[in-house]
Amino acid sequence: MSGLALFGGTPVHRQAWPQWPQSTLTCERALLTVMRSGRWSVSGLETDASPTWDQRFAEAFAHYNGVRHCVPTANGTSALMAAMQALGIGAGDEVIVPGLTWVACASAVLAINAVPVIVDIDPASLCLAPHAVEAAISPRTRAIMVVHLYNAIADLDALLPLARRHGLHLIEDCAQAHGAQWRGRHVGTLGAVGTFSMQNGKVLTSGEGGACICDDPDLAARIFRLRADGRQRVTDTVPSGYMTLEEGGQGFAQNACLSEPQAAILLSRLEDLDHENAQRARQAQRLRQLLEEIGGFAFQQTAEGTERTTLYHFPVRLEGPEFEGVAIAQVCRALSAELGCWVHPPYPPMDRFAVLAPGHSQRLLTAPRVPQPLLCAQAAHRQHVMLAHWLFLADDQAMAHVAQAFAKVKEHAHELRARQGEGQ
Ligand SMILES: Cc1ncc(COP(=O)(O)O)c(C=O)c1O
CATH class of the missing domain: 3.90.1150.10 (Aspartate Aminotransferase, domain 1)
Structure with missing residues (x-):
């Protein structure tokens, strides 16, 4: 040697x-179709009455995970922010986050003026330690953000009942776990909401991107508005050349939509x-x-x-x-x-x-x-x-x-x- x-x-x-x-032929064909379509964003104008790529990816990703709703977002951070806001978490509320994860888990909490309560991990799984979570719960705690980190699923047998017992939302951050399964279900479907990042290094990526998944239609509708400057999808048929989003008028939001080329990449790469x-x-x-x-x-x-x-x-x-x-x-x-x-x-x-x-x-x-x-x-x-x-x-x-x-x-x-x- x-x-x-x-x-x-x-x-x-x-x-x-x-x-x-990695790119694929399917991905490149899909991208070319989007680029020639005249619509590069859900906030663009209606072109031909077919579903947007954002909608098509949302449906496919919800189906893949075995859940009813998916709302694509600009990135994993905005998915976390929209998820927390849609759950009613805001100024002064506490959210428990793991002591070992990407910084965005805590900065997303700060960005909505809530307080990240950072707790230790389990040395074997490197994910949240349930006993540390329990010890950190205060009267202001609203949610536990569990991250399925690197190559592991967190201890859901302990965390799910713990969240239930204390009346807390469990937010599953699955930015690093697209496709992982636990007791017959995909991760992200076990808590109130699952969030994903599709940033460049993730196993499903569009360079930047994200998504929330959940079963609750009202929660999904709130997340949709929170990621689209408060707008919602127009329910009537929209003629070509008109907006398909309209003011929802329900509180502060920001633009955190996934673009159509990104959605096309995700839809095609989901197959692999x-x-x-x-x-x-x-x-x-x-x-x-x-x-x-x-x-x-x-x-x-x-x-x-x-x-x-x-x-x-x-x-x-x-x-x-x-x-x-x-x-x-x-x-x-x-x-x-x-x-x-x-x-x-x-x-x-x-x-x-x-x-x-x-x-x-x-x-x-x-x-x-x-x-x-x-x-x-x-x-x-x-x-x-x-x-x-x-x-x-x-x-x-x-x-x-x-x-x-x-x-x-x-x-x-x-x-x-x-x-x-x-x-x-
Ligand atoms: C666990 C975790 N949560 C959240 C994020 C934030 O995602 P994004 O960079 O897409 O905003 C990441 C990104 O690396 C992550 O790994």
Whole structure:
């Protein structure tokens, strides 16, 4: 085995990785149709009385998830904001969010002048720890935002009854779990509302995009208006050249509509989601086995009842004593150099995101509340390295290379410890 690629040795893997996002012929044909249609947004004028791509995607995504309604949105953040506002959450209300997730989960709460209450995670699942949620509930708590993070489903057996017992809404943030299934149902259909991000790195993407799903038609109608500047769909037939949206006059809203080209991309790529998810799951299982043979690595645990996980990023916990005292960023750099791809640590604990600091913005009326130190989120950030989902669309040989890279970095960990910060 040669020396570490980080310090000039030969990399383990030199081939290109699968590109992400990927286009398909169906996707390109659909895009061309939209581009020539004369209508690029739901807020455009009626052209030919056929359903908009936004409507077609909404129907398909609702059907895919086994739920009655879907409202596409501009991104996952606006989906969260619309969901919370549609549930009646607003100024001064508290929403419990996980201590390990993308910052938007908390900033969406701040953006509606509510208070994100940031609580710790379970060290095995890296998702919300139910006991931490229970301890953080106050008379102002209105909702629990659960995130099915990376490669796992959160502990819904505990969180669903907990939310019910305390009369709280459960919002499922499925930005990282399109297609995951738990006890016979898709995630996003178990709480009051499910939200999704279709941002560039997500397993179903239109570059930017999002959606809310729910069963309640009134809730869906409120979300629709909240994402369309308060407008709703005109119910009568609209002649060509006229608006299909009209003022709904029901409270403050913003424009957070998905565009027609984005909806066309999502509709066509939805066809590939299940088989791509299955391929990622297969290769992740292969990598798990290879890393178990090497020893010293552990994996994210999903909730009991999980029937199908999805893989957004694949966290690998470094357990071997070899890695003691080596900064996780240095391990990531070493793996990146071996594999020629992006390997990175998990999110920082939520209370470390600078944008959430109190007094940081004149726009914000509230600041996050952190009832207990986020010890497990801190440990998770120190102990894991993350592999992006598109690596798992590669072949068996690539997975063998990933395992070899982990073995090599483990064998040379003492060098990383001695040369911290080198090779940046
Ligand atoms: C868990 C989670 N929630 C919300 C978001 C926000 O989505 P968007 O970037 O589409 O606004 C993301 C995006 O990465 C996410 O991962």
